[in-house]
Amino acid sequence: MIDKIINTKNVDEADLVILSAPYEHSVSFLGGTAKGPNKIIECLDNYLELFDIDLKCEPAKKIKTAKKEISGLKNIGGKEASKKISTQYEKIYNDHKFIIMLGGEHTVSYGALEAISKKENPKEITILQIDAHQDLRDDSSDYSNKKDKFAHSCVMRRVHELGFPIVQVGIRTYSKYEYEYWQNNKNTITVFGCDGKETPINKILESIKTKKVYITLDVDGFDPSFMPGTGTPVQGGLDWHYGLDLITQIINTKNLIAADIVEVSPQKESALTEFGAALICYKIMAHKFKNKLIS
């Protein structure tokens, strides 16, 4: 039998669920994120080594992983999509499964966090957002004729309104309105920019005041040389090893309650982005279930 990372069809018996949210609607530049989840899963199924070279073991053999897709996300607006995601997410989350959600555009994170906010106190969970953009707009009216409060560029504002504190890493472009919102909410929004000098990881860890953390990874947070396939690429992002180190250190020092990887837009000429997203997904799995690996 060939061992696979996604190794059970039964969501009920899984420790971990890879939840696809192939939602794409409020694209502001390049499209294609609806195809992201399947491409990442293809990499998880076929191209990744099971052996983790840092942990020196095969995490997949100890973690029961299932996949599931959120249905009904085609041709609907962001508010409706968020509701669909939230309802389906809630069922799996309440069943005590660890969820890694794969997007889709960044809007999908709101549905997940709304579901979580029903069960837990948002003030006790910090969102660690790796992203080139703050996504703190109130709506999309400054760049689109369609005013949309659930566009991808507004997702972290909506999440912040739910009560979650946010720590942003990799930020290197924002609008006047986003800057103002951040300045008015400095107690609960911490920003680490990207100016060519790397922020020491312990500084980021110190800025997270809660034990519980949710990671939302917009792949454009990484430098586009590592993750070129994304809707709104921006030069000068996180180094690959630095980003991985940040993610694993957070899992090892905090209580990661769930994560998402969004904005993967597969390219014809390069599979780098979906492969990188799959690698990060497997890293999160391995470190989250580290205790299981030793036994």
Ligand SMILES: [Mn+2]
């Ligand atoms: Mn984003």
